[in-house]
Amino acid sequence: MKWFLLTTLLLPFIAQADCSNQIEVDGNLYCVELSWLSAQSKSRGEFLDLDEPSPQLVAMREVPQWWRYSVAAIKLWSVEDKDEERVHLEGFRVFPYMHMQGGHHHGAAHSFEFDEDSELYLFSGVAFREMPGCWSLRWTAFEADDEEQSEQLFVVDSYANLSAAENERVVELCESVVND
DSSP states (O other): OHHHHHHHHHHHHHHHHTOOSEEEETTEEEEEEEEEOEEEEEETTEEEEEEEESOOEEOTTOOGGGOOBEEEEEEEEETTOTTOOBOOOTTOEEEEEEEEGGGOOEEOOOEEEEETTTTEEEEEEEOEEOOSEEEEEEEESSSSOSSTTOEEEEEEOOOTTSOHHHHHHHHHHHHHHHTO
16 A cells, blocks of 8 residues: 555656656747667768667768768657657757867758657767767757757767767766866
């Protein structure tokens, strides 16, 4: 009986714990969940799936033929929906953004689309190239992919192709750029 009461009382808090990333659009709150998928390579302009996880950090002087492109699925649902029914928001977009030391912030080439069959957003074709800065994913409902009309959604500070020590250096770099 105690477990039943305890579970009943805590269930609303547990259900909301899954919604650590929220956005607000037109006064409505939505949960955003990102799942990294298999990385891709590019051959003759075509992307090919690899047996390597995303995200991948592309080394500074790596030749483009060896680049690994990161891919993610993004699920969106209303904060109030405990069943997490996926929603499609008109104009919602996610894009990569490099926040650099010294202020030369910029985006990167990528693809972002809504897949009607899975009801997921697909973020792909991005090469997170190593540079003196920190990659993040930003979201917007506007046309331009720029910092002024967007909000940060996720910081990309852990890469599948780096060691724990290398990822720790990325975290430290991201913290220093934010405080720059």
